[in-house]
Amino acid sequence: MKVVAFPRKEQGTGASRRLRNAGQTPGIIYGGNTPPVTIALDHNALFHALKKEAFHSSILDLEVDGKTEKVLLRDFQTHAFKQLVLHVDFQRVDANQKIHVKVPLHFVNAEVSPAVKLGGAVISHVINELDISCLPADLPEFIEVDLSKVEAGASVHLADLALPKGVTAVSQENLTIATASVPAGQQSADDAAAEGGEAK
Incomplete structure (x- = not known):
């Protein structure tokens, strides 16, 4: 499954709130030998993807700035009562590591x-x-x-x-x-x- 994300430069609660107001969800990619990267994803696309069983247990192709990485969905937070995804975490996957x-x-x-x-x-x-x-x-x-x-x-x-x-x-x-x-x-x-x- 393919996921498209965008680089996220601004950090902090205010920046995250502005992102969500613009229909995007803040996230992060971590793991492997490279530093963590903060990203933003289209909220509606992510919301519907999270309803698919395979999204939670498959290796995903995550594209950021034209570069694709193999990742696993590791965590996500949702609002207590709104249909809103607040944050999402992806972990890089190494083909040679279990x-x-x-x-x-x-x-x-x-x-x-x-x-x-x-x-x-x-x-x-x-x-x-x-x-x-x-x-x-x-x-x-x-x-x-x-x-x-x-x-x-x-x-x-x-x-x-x-x-x-x-x-x-x-x-x-x-x-x-x-x-x-x-x-x-x-x-x-x-x-x-x-x-x-x-x-x-």
């Missing part, structure tokens, strides 16, 4: 799992993103969690995920990713039906 980033999880095939089809279970997503480490070229836009074989009462753990080549999870724990639990009402109805069957 990056540490959160990537969204996409849950698939829940409807065909034994837990849902046969057990009447409800699958709950315990976490929706995963901390990973990889080289920039190996960064996935998302990681798929296949729920097709999950049984009622079972859980999906980090060890069950098929991580893409070159990608490792940062956590040393075998995190719980999702659970398949049978609702209490459903369990009672099933037990009653079973008891009724035995009574005949």
